Amino acid sequence: MPGSPDIEEANPLLLESECGYRSSLEYSRDTVDFDRNGDPENPLEWSDFYKWGIVALLSFMGFTVTFTCISVTPIAAHIIDDLNGSKGAKSATIMLVTIWELGEAVGPFFIAPLSEIFGRYRLYLTMNTMFIVAILFAALSPSAELLIVSRALMGISVACNVLSPAIVGDMFVPEQRGTALTLIMFTPLIGGTVGPVISGAILQTLGWRAIIWISVVMASICQILFLTFFQETYKVKILHRRAAWMTLEIGGFEKKKRPTVDLASLRNSIMRPAVVLLNSGVLVALILFGSYTFSHFYIVTTTLPEILEDIYGLSPTATGLVFIANGEIATAAA
Numbered sequence: 269m270p271g272s273p274d275i276e277e278a279n280p281l282l283l284e285s286e287c288g289y290r291s292s293l294e295y296s297r298d299t300v301d302f303d304r305n306g307d308p309e310n311p312l313e314w315s316d317f318y319k320w321g322i323v324a325l326l327s328f329m330g331f332t333v334t335f336t337c338i339s340v341t342p343i344a345a346h347i348i349d350d351l352n353g354s355k356g357a358k359s360a361t362i363m364l365v366t367i368w369e370l371g372e373a374v375g376p377f378f379i380a381p382l383s384e385i386f387g388r389y390r391l392y393l394t395m396n397t398m399f400i401v402a403i404l405f406a407a408l409s410p411s412a413e414l415l416i417v418s419r420a421l422m423g424i425s426v427a428c429n430v431l432s433p434a435i436v437g438d439m440f441v442p443e444q445r446g447t448a449l450t451l452i453m454f455t456p457l458i459g460g461t462v463g464p465v466i467s468g469a470i471l472q473t474l475g476w477r478a479i480i481w482i483s484v485v486m487a488s489i490c491q492i493l494f495l496t497f498f499q500e501t502y503k504v505k506i507l508h509r510r511a512a513w514m515t516l517e518i519g520g521f522e523k524k525k526r527p528t529v530d531l532a533s534l535r536n537s538i539m540r541p542a543v544v545l546l547n548s549g550v551l552v553a554l555i556l557f558g559s560y561t562f563s564h565f566y567i568v569t570t571t572l573p574e575i576l577e578d579i580y581g582l583s584p585t586a587t588g589l590v591f592i593a594n595g596e597i598a599t600a601a602a
Contacts, residue, residue: 300511302503309510311439311501319439322498323448326432329396329490330452331459333426336403336483337368339463340419342573342588343471343479350476351412360412362570367416369562371423376430381537387505388435393494395427400487407480428452438501461592468588 302310311319340347344361352360375395383391402421409415436448467479500506545551569591576582576590 300507300514302507309506311503311506312441314439318497320448322439322501323436323451325490325493325497326428326435327452327455328486328493329428330432330456332483332486332490333399333428334456334459335463335486336422336480337463338460338591339467339479339483340476341365341467341569342464342591343467343476343584344570345574346471346584347415347476348412351409351415360416362566363416364412364419365570366566367420368423369566371420372426372429373423375424375426377541378538379427379430380434381540382534383431383434383502384504385534385537387500388431388438388502389498389500389505392427392431392435392498393491395425396487396491396494398425399427400484400491403480403484403487407477407484435501438503464591465588468584468586471584 302313307313344364348357348360348364379391379395399422402418402425406415406418406422409418432452433449436445436452440448463479467476470476470479470482500509545555572590573584573587576587577584582590
């Protein structure tokens with residue numbers, strides 16, 4: 269609904285995506301809308317039990333993503349050594365850890381705009397499927413190069429960081445979003461703490477591939493739960509679907525005139541985040557600060573395991589325990 273407070277609150281930068289659909293029957297937003305007296309398709313009116321169940325599911329996915337991302341950090345050198353058959357190159361170890369973030373930086377430029385056109389449900393399930401496939405490639409990788417490529421694909425396919433806050437905005441009025449957003453932002457910190465702590469012990473007992481298979485299992489469970497319980501939350505997409513059903517009920521229109529995606533609007537939606545970024549000095553400053561912070565974080569995480577194991581003689585298990593400090597600092601900062 270152009271100009272409506274609820275859509276602007278949840279998606280202030282992506283309102284034009286509503287124009288990406290063209291229907292054979294031009295319903296106005298005054299004609300096709302949720303029933304003000306109660307509408308079971310309105311995400312704001314879903315039961316609290318269901319909405320908080322979705323929040324829990326989004327939180328579990330966030331935990332899974334950060335667990336998968338950070339768990340290889342203290343054992344990256346061991347993974348490269350195993351795949352290369354000898355002492356692996358330091359650059360490969362660094363790439364294995366950091367390439368994820370490059371992919372995760374690229375993904376949101378496409379995921380967020382496309383979710384405004386195709387809906388949260390379709391994008392979330394599609395990207396989760398891609399995420400699972402990428403983890404499978406990583407678990408079965410015969411070479412360091414393929415493993416690094418798989419890690420990049422994992423980063424690109426991470427949808428929860430982009431879509432989870434939007435889904436919360438779809439289901440809750442502004443004054444009720446705080447607790448839900450806190451939960452979905454806090455659980456990834458736990459995953460980023462638990463992953464490195466247990467990865468060293470698993471490396472010494474079951475091998476490094478077992479850690480990745482754990483991620484496969486958790487991501488698959490998330491996907492099954494999404495397929496079972498999740499439904500579309502984006503108001504514009506729901507109303508477009510309702511308009512399509514009304515068109516079929518009225519009849520007299522050719523089937524080929526179903527709602528279609530305007531390619532120009534699709535292109536504009538994909539380009540909009542970059543345009544907003546380049547025209548906002550505040551966003552550029554925040555990105556530079558975040559880049560500086562992340563660079564220091566990864567300098568520490570890629571060099572610390574080697575220092576602790578080669579100089580201080582710690583085992584991979586003990587090295588993993590050191591990463592508890594990262595989780596405590598991140599939690600305190602949050």
